[in-house]
Amino acid sequence: MLDLMWKGALIGAGATLAMDLWAVVLTAVFRQPKPNWAPVGRWFYHLKNGRIFHQSIADAEPYGQELALGWIAHYAVGIAYGIMLTLMVGPAWLASPTLLPAWVWGLVTVAAGWFLLQPGLGLGWAASKTPNPNKVRALNLAAHTVFGLGLWATALLIA
Structure with missing residues (x-):
């Protein structure tokens, strides 16, 4: 089980990196704004108080390290997803x-x-x-497709 979790963590980190590289391509080629992980960090910071939903996270009390916390949370969630995947699919999938x-x-x-x-x-x-929800949804689906491809590619690398 520990081996599955360790490999899942690597797979999740690799997939998250793939998603981040995708964001760099979107910024360079299509002039999409870079992801800003500070609001996510602020949101995670406020979870400690039991506050999940905000009218606007911009109006919530700032946290001095919210950008760093946002990046950490981004990778922690990606790693958790990688672990969940490996626990669901098991060692046979990891082998091939x-x-x-x-x-x-x-x-x-x-x-x-x-x-x-x-x-x-x-x-x-x-x-x-948001001003253009369908665009956001399409970009989310594209990013999570890249995340899925990253899960697979990283699994292939460590197989």
Whole structure:
């Protein structure tokens, strides 16, 4: 079990890195704004007080290290997803990784962003309160597809 968790952590970190590299490409090629992990850090900081949902995370009390906390949380969640995947698929998949389970899991993980993080930040369910929710949703699905591909690619590297 520990071996599955250790490999899952590596797979999750690699997939999160793939997602971050995708964001760099979107910024360089398509002029998309860089991800800002500070609001996520502020949101995680306020979880200690039991506060999950905010009207606007920008109005919540700032935390001095929120950008660092946001990056840490981003990778911690990606690592947790990698561990969950390996525990679900088991050692046989790790020995010979296939794309489908990783890709499907990558897409499933978008639900946490749509139904927990985005409403928690005050952006509404699935970014419904943003100026262009369908664009945000499409970008989320693309990023989580890249995350799924990253899960698979990293699993292939360590197999």
